[in-house]
Amino acid sequence: MCGITGYVGDRPAVKTAIKNLKRLEYRGYDSSGVAYSSATGIEVRKSQGKIANLESLIGAETDLSTVAISHTRWATHGRPNEVNAHPHKDCSGKIAVVHNGIVENYAILRQQLKIKGHEFISDTDTEVISHLIEDKLPASDQITAKEFLLATRQALKELSGSFAVGIISDYIPNAVFVARKDSPLVIGLGEGENFIASDIPAVMAFTRRVIVMEDGDCAYIERNSVDVFNLDGERLDRNVLDVTWDDISAEKGGFDHFMLKEIFEEPRTVRDTLRGHILENNRVELPEVKFTTEQWNHIRRITIVGCGTAFHAGLVGKRLLEQLIRRPVEAIVASEFRYSDPIVDDETLVILISQSGETADTLAAMREARKKGAHTLGIVNVVGSTLSREADAILYTQAGPEIGVASTKAYLAQLVALSLLAIYLSQDHLLTEFDRNKMITALKQLPEQIEEILGGCSHIEDLARRLSSHSCFFFLGRSYDYAASMEAALKLKEISYIHAEAYAAGEMKHGPLALVEPGVSIIGLCTQPATNEKMISNLKEVKAREGTITTVIRKGDEVPDCADEVIEIPITEDALMPVLAMVPLQLLSYYFARERGCSIDQPRNLAKSVTVE
Numbered sequence: 001m002c003g004i005t006g007y008v009g010d011r012p013a014v015k016t017a018i019k020n021l022k023r024l025e026y027r028g029y030d031s032s033g034v035a036y037s038s039a040t041g042i043e044v045r046k047s048q049g050k051i052a053n054l055e056s057l058i059g060a061e062t063d064l065s066t067v068a069i070s071h072t073r074w075a076t077h078g079r080p081n082e083v084n085a086h087p088h089k090d091c092s093g094k095i096a097v098v099h100n101g102i103v104e105n106y107a108i109l110r111q112q113l114k115i116k117g118h119e120f121i122s123d124t125d126t127e128v129i130s131h132l133i134e135d136k137l138p139a140s141d142q143i144t145a146k147e148f149l150l151a152t153r154q155a156l157k158e159l160s161g162s163f164a165v166g167i168i169s170d171y172i173p174n175a176v177f178v179a180r181k182d183s184p185l186v187i188g189l190g191e192g193e194n195f196i197a198s199d200i201p202a203v204m205a206f207t208r209r210v211i212v213m214e215d216g217d218c219a220y221i222e223r224n225s226v227d228v229f230n231l232d233g234e235r236l237d238r239n240v241l242d243v244t245w246d247d248i249s250a251e252k253g254g255f256d257h258f259m260l261k262e263i264f265e266e267p268r269t270v271r272d273t274l275r276g277h278i279l280e281n282n283r284v285e286l287p288e289v290k291f292t293t294e295q296w297n298h299i300r301r302i303t304i305v306g307c308g309t310a311f312h313a314g315l316v317g318k319r320l321l322e323q324l325i326r327r328p329v330e331a332i333v334a335s336e337f338r339y340s341d342p343i344v345d346d347e348t349l350v351i352l353i354s355q356s357g358e359t360a361d362t363l364a365a366m367r368e369a370r371k372k373g374a375h376t377l378g379i380v381n382v383v384g385s386t387l388s389r390e391a392d393a394i395l396y397t398q399a400g401p402e403i404g405v406a407s408t409k410a411y412l413a414q415l416v417a418l419s420l421l422a423i424y425l426s427q428d429h430l431l432t433e434f435d436r437n438k439m440i441t442a443l444k445q446l447p448e449q450i451e452e453i454l455g456g457c458s459h460i461e462d463l464a465r466r467l468s469s470h471s472c473f474f475f476l477g478r479s480y481d482y483a484a485s486m487e488a489a490l491k492l493k494e495i496s497y498i499h500a501e502a503y504a505a506g507e508m509k510h511g512p513l514a515l516v517e518p519g520v521s522i523i524g525l526c527t528q529p530a531t532n533e534k535m536i537s538n539l540k541e542v543k544a545r546e547g548t549i550t551t552v553i554r555k556g557d558e559v560p561d562c563a564d565e566v567i568e569i570p571i572t573e574d575a576l577m578p579v580l581a582m583v584p585l586q587l588l589s590y591y592f593a594r595e596r597g598c599s600i601d602q603p604r605n606l607a608k609s610v611t612v613e
C-alpha cells in the first residue's frame with residue numbers, strides 16, 4: 001500500500017503535492033519522492049524514510065513548476081531504499097511514474113524489455129511501467145500528446161495485478177495522466193487547478209469537489225480540464241462528489257481511529273494477500289518460498305514462532321498445517337522458544353510470524369533456529385525488515401501499514417498466508433483436488449463475507465454498549481475456536497484494560513468455573529460443527545452459574561438456548577472460520593474500549609514494535 005498525489009495549476013506544484021502527500025503517510029513511509037516539470041525537462045527528487053526527509057531536499061528552485069506527482073512508499077518489491085523510491089523514469093528520462101499497487105507480471109515484462117535494450121535501475125515492479133510506455137511510443141523525435149496517451153493506455157493494458165498510477169511526461173508538459181485498477185485514486189477539482197490523490201482527505205485542504213475514479217478509468221488532467229475515459233480511449237462521464245466531512249479525521253480516512261480504519265481495510269488486505277498466489281487451476285504458487293520437493297520431503301516437523309497476535313495466528317496455523325500435511329506442528333511464543341533448548345534441526349521448518357519483522361524475541365528465535373540448522377520461513381508484513389532479510393524464505397502478507405497498536409488486519413493476513421502455505425505444502429501430497437478446490441473457493445469468498453460482517457457493525461456497537469458494565473470476560477472455544485478465542489481475549493484486554501481470558505471450553509470445569517458469577521461475561525465461539533454440541537454443554541455449565549453468554553455462531557445454525565446475545569457470521573470452511581469470527585470480535589473490543597473512553601490506537605504501556613527482549 002503506497003500513497004500518491006499530484007498537482008497541476010498555478011501554485012508551487014512540488015510543495016502542493018508534498019503537502020497533500022503528508023496526509024497519506026499512513027499508507028507507508030519507507031521512502032518518498034516527487035517528479036516535476038522544469039525548463040530542462042522532468043526532475044526527480046527522492047529520499048529514504050519519512051516525507052520530512054524529502055521536504056528537506058526541496059528548495060525555491062521548484063517553485064516555478066506547475067505540474068508534479070509525488071509518492072510515499074510501502075515497499076512490496078525491492079528494499080525500502082532511495083533507488084527503489086518512486087517516481088520511476090524510462091530510459092529517455094522523459095516519462096515519470098508513481099504507482100500504488102502490484103504489477104504481478106513485472107518479472108516477465110522486465111525480462112522482455114531488457115531483451116529490447118531497456119536498462120533498469122531499481123528492483124521495483126513499478127519501473128516496468130515507464131519503460132513499457134516508452135517501448136510503445138513511435139520511433140520518432142516528435143511524439144505528440146495523442147501518441148503518448150495511446151502508448152500509455154496500451155502499456156497499462158498489458159499489466160496484470162493492481163494499479164493506481166500518476167504519470168507526467170515531456171510529451172504532455174502541462175498535464176498529469178492517471179489511471180486505476182483495483183487501487184484507489186481520486187481527482188480533486190479546483191478553480192484553474194486540479195489535484196490527484198489516493199484518497200479524498202489528501203486533497204481536502206484545497207477542494208471538496210472530487211471525482212472518485214472507478215476501475216478501468218483513466219484521466220487526462222490539465223489545470224482547466226479533466227477528461228475521463230477508459231483504456232480504449234472512449235470518453236466517460238463521472239459524477240462530482242461534494243465532500244461534507246470534517247477535515248480533522250482526514251488522516252484516518254474519515255474514521256475516528258486507525259484501529260477501526262484498519263478493521264475496515266480487512267477485505268482489501270485479504271484480497272491483496274491472496275493476489276498472485278492462486279493459479280487458474282486453483283493450485284497455489286508461492287514463488288518467494290522456493291521449497292524443492294526434495295527439501296520438503298526432508299522436513300519431519302514444523303515449529304511456528306511469534307509473539308502476541310502473531311503467535312495466535314500460529315495457533316490457528318498449527319491446526320491447519322497438521323490437518324493438511326499430517327506432520328507434527330508445534331506453536332510456541334518466541335520468548336520461550338529461545339531459552340527452551342528447542343529440538344529443531346535440519347529436518348525442521350521453523351515458521352516465524354511477525355507483522356513488523358522487527359520483534360526482538362522473534363528475531364532471536366530465528367537466529368537460534370538457524371544456528372541449529374533449521375530451515376526458516378518468515379511470514380512478514382514489512383518489506384525490508386530484519387526478519388525479511390535474515391530468514392531463508394519469505395511469504396509476505398499484504399496488510400499495508402498497520403498504525404494502531406492493536407493488530408487487526410495483520411492477523412487476518414497472517415491466517416490467509418498460513419492457509420496458502422498449508423495448501424501449497426499439501427497440494428502435491430495428501431490434499432485432494434476436491435478439497436483444494438473447496439479451500440480455494442472459500443478463500444476467494446472471504447473478502448465479500450468480511451464486507452458483509454462490516455456492514456452489520458452497528459449491531460456489534462449496540463452489543464458493546466449492553467456489555468459495557470461487565471468487568472470480567474472469558475472467551476471460550478474448542479479446536480479452531482479455541483485458537484481464535486486467544487486472539488479475541490488479547491484484543492479486548494489490550495485496548496479496554498478489562499480482564500479477559502481465553503480457555504479451551506472443556507477446561508472451565510477444571511478450575512476457572514469458580515470465577516463465574518453474575519456480571520461475568522462469556523463469549524462462546526461456536527463455529528465448529530464437530531465440537532459444537534460439547535461446546536454448548538460447556539456454555540450451559542456457565543449459564544447455570546449466572547454468567548452472561550454471547551455466542552458467535554454460523555449464519556443458519558440454531559441459536560443455543562443458553563445465549564443471551566448472538567453474533568452471526570457467514571459460513572466458510574471450518575479452518576477459515578477464525579478469519580470471519582475475528583472481525584466482529586475486533587469490532588466488539590473497539591466499541592467496548594470506545595465506550596470506556598480508552599486510548600484506542602495507543603493503549604497504555606504498549607508499543608507497536610517491541611524491539612527489546
Ligand code: M6R
Binds near residue numbers: 307354359408608610
Ligand atoms: O510485529 P509483530 O507481529 O512481531 O508483533 C508481535 C506482537 O508484539 C503484537 O502482535 C502485539 O501482541 C499486538 N499489540 C497485538 O495486538
